[in-house]
Amino acid sequence: MRKYLVVLFLMPVFFFGCDNTNSNSNSGGSGLSGGKLTIKVEDFDDYDYLDEVIAYVSNANGDEKEVGNASFKKSFTLTLDDPVKKNLSKVGDYIAMIAYYLGFDEDDVDISDESAYLGDLAIYGFCDDDYAGEFLYYKESKNSYVEGGYIYADKAVKITYKEDDININLSLKKGWNAAFMTEGDDDSFEFSTKAVSGLKWYFEEGEGGGGGGGYSTAVRFRKAKDYTYITALALVNSSDQILASHQFGTNAGTSSYFGIPSGTFMPLMYYTYPGEEGWFYFLDEPGTYNFRDGRAYTITIDDNGSSIMGYVTDDGAYSKSSVISKKFVSKRKSDFSKEVNIQKIELNNINVKF
Numbered sequence: 001m002r003k004y005l006v007v008l009f010l011m012p013v014f015f016f017g018c019d020n021t022n023s024n025s026n027s028g029g030s031g032l033s034g035g036k037l038t039i040k041v042e043d044f045d046d047y048d049y050l051d052e053v054i055a056y057v058s059n060a061n062g063d064e065k066e067v068g069n070a071s072f073k074k075s076f077t078l079t080l081d082d083p084v085k086k087n088l089s090k091v092g093d094y095i096a097m098i099a100y101y102l103g104f105d106e107d108d109v110d111i112s113d114e115s116a117y118l119g120d121l122a123i124y125g126f127c128d129d130d131y132a133g134e135f136l137y138y139k140e141s142k143n144s145y146v147e148g149g150y151i152y153a154d155k156a157v158k159i160t161y162k163e164d165d166i167n168i169n170l171s172l173k174k175g176w177n178a179a180f181m182t183e184g185d186d187d188s189f190e191f192s193t194k195a196v197s198g199l200k201w202y203f204e205e206g207e208g209g210g211g212g213g214g215y216s217t218a219v220r221f222r223k224a225k226d227y228t229y230i231t232a233l234a235l236v237n238s239s240d241q242i243l244a245s246h247q248f249g250t251n252a253g254t255s256s257y258f259g260i261p262s263g264t265f266m267p268l269m270y271y272t273y274p275g276e277e278g279w280f281y282f283l284d285e286p287g288t289y290n291f292r293d294g295r296a297y298t299i300t301i302d303d304n305g306s307s308i309m310g311y312v313t314d315d316g317a318y319s320k321s322s323v324i325s326k327k328f329v330s331k332r333k334s335d336f337s338k339e340v341n342i343q344k345i346e347l348n349n350i351n352v353k354f
Helices: 089-101
Strands: 024-027 030-033 036-040 052-058 064-071 077-078 119-125 128-142 145-151 157-163 166-172 173-184 190-193 200-205 217-223 229-238 242-247 258-260 263-271 278-281 289-291 293-301 310-315 342-344
Touching: 052 077, 064 077, 089 119, 089 157, 145 166, 166 173, 166 217, 217 229, 217 242, 229 293, 242 258, 263 310
Parallel strands: 166 190, 217 293, 278 342
Antiparallel strands: 024 200, 030 036, 036 077, 052 064, 052 119, 119 128, 119 145, 128 145, 128 200, 145 173, 157 166, 173 190, 217 258, 229 242, 229 263, 263 278, 263 289, 293 310
């Protein structure tokens, strides 16, 4: 039984170019002291094709910055830099990312200091400068799966939330903090800084050069104004399954980027005007847009003063995979992850409502 929860970091894209004999080797324990993270490798011979390890800090927007590197050896140590604020995310944005994937209201989370900035640690293995996979720290049992990681905080902050089967309890000090996510077979989920023993390091090979199975195409959503009756935007495939979505409520805003496969997909809006509730696609017939590999896009809902209008813009080349990786991906409780009943709506028949 191998389960994955919500991703806390987003991965860059490289091309896989080295042969290997084992994509799931394990290694020993680790320690973090004074910014130093040591990983002891037990089955070194199974993946000694690696020659370099690079650590990155990532934020809620999918941006990454290198914070340490080391030559790959049986036992190697990463000396982690303290990232600057511009490479981190506001704690509120960080929590919003987690809340989206777990399907709870971010406004219900207690944060002791809203001015704190956070970032997550991602550790990748390379062969001849080509991305080969990532290092994960976890253990699994009959009833649960636990994965450990490191969060950087630019100041001390406490984050708590508890409802039903979700429990978040993070007491972060300034600097790098160990944190643990536990997913139970009963769908319970815990994210805590309370130490969990018995975890081991594993190296997992990336798939097809896509950064651990991620995508090199990205999309984000923009709601230009505070429309009362348009509360969410989404993107669906030909099977009417949602690839990415963002809940705005009645407020305007712009989401983070979400990784998607390349292809021709349909942008949607969720319309809540009484008697006309439901998902509607808003581009001209046939209502689809070609999202090309290696590009980033913004899907916008706006108006021309009297009628709603929607459009897609190409934001340019995208060299990262801002998608949920193999790490922490099974927990999507948002209603927007379900199949949808799509209706066509003529734009010029929708009055702008504020």
